[in-house]
Amino acid sequence: MVKNFYCERDFVQRSLIFDMDGTLFQTDTILEISLGDTFNHLSSLNQWDKETPIEIYREIMGVPLPKVWETLLPDHSKEIRELANSYFIKILVENIRNGKGALYPHVEEVFNYLKQINCPLYIASNGLTEYLMAIVKFYNLDNWIVETFSIEQIQSLDKADLVKAIIKKYNIQKGAVVGDRLSDINAAKENGLVAIGCNFDFARDEELSQADIVIDDLIELKLIVHQL
Template structure:
């Protein structure tokens, strides 16, 4: 039986898609009002790189803008995301609370490791009361490398994990599992890409499938 599971947040537990477009549109409308953007909102480009740390997002979406402008954009976007979380515009994926309750009942410890910022993750955890099941939530902000493999390593070392899995939808999650000798479980959800999922040990279409996997 798997004793510990480290979940990704965006595109795995939280349906980021429900607040992504409106928050991004708000952000680029703000940039337009400041005369710092004159094109369409790059929602498709963001979807392609969804899951990477936000500093890298703005570097990709706004390569010709200064670091200062990117940082201001990042702060505004984060504010909009949190506003939308707190008014209930987001949602968890189906069975999140059911599977977490099941895992805890079967003595499986649960952690979250995300490329999201701490304030953003805290908003989700608090709104959906995930602390009822999650031992600790870790943000990419906690490490200088911005590498999820390093973030997962911190969790493993802190909690002495020897038997566990990483559950996520992107290659960074799969690599984080394999780099740390854990099982890589890929989620075939909104932002997942077939070429990345092919590198996972197991691929699931729904979180409820974890019930059977954990007991193997």
């Protein structure tokens, strides 16, 4: 679905800034097992005696991890939350390196095309650096991605600030943010870029309604990029 808006064509180079989880990487493929392992670990420490709150995590997917643990462990200490966070990242990275995850369909095809038309690509994610680099290295995304940025690199937890830092570093004047959640859409709009919403696993209709463009498959970017 493409809304009726159009940016006048010119010769300014287009850039695309991608979210990672739920946009490029099918986090759902390793989410449940990794979260389950984490809460089993907490149980072994007598810090948890319920089922893994997977559905709650699905609802907040995409927010920075400190906020995740505040939500999942509201009655636990900061130390326990940090322990859970460290263990979760460790398990996620192990699962990625063991090939248990997956990219969304057509990532490589789309990236090859965008590289051919000289469209610089970046990643801006609320994920931690270690986790992001595990994905980038396992799937060789650095063959196409100029640089991967983590929320850890800025003082705030606002994705708009992260996108702003990318724009400033690379002097981006035109392009889009591609992501599945409201934080991606807001990051685009607050920085004068087009907001492309991905109607994938964790997306919500009420959030996608605020995007300039909504796609159901990354392959659609091969046409949309020429409208930016």
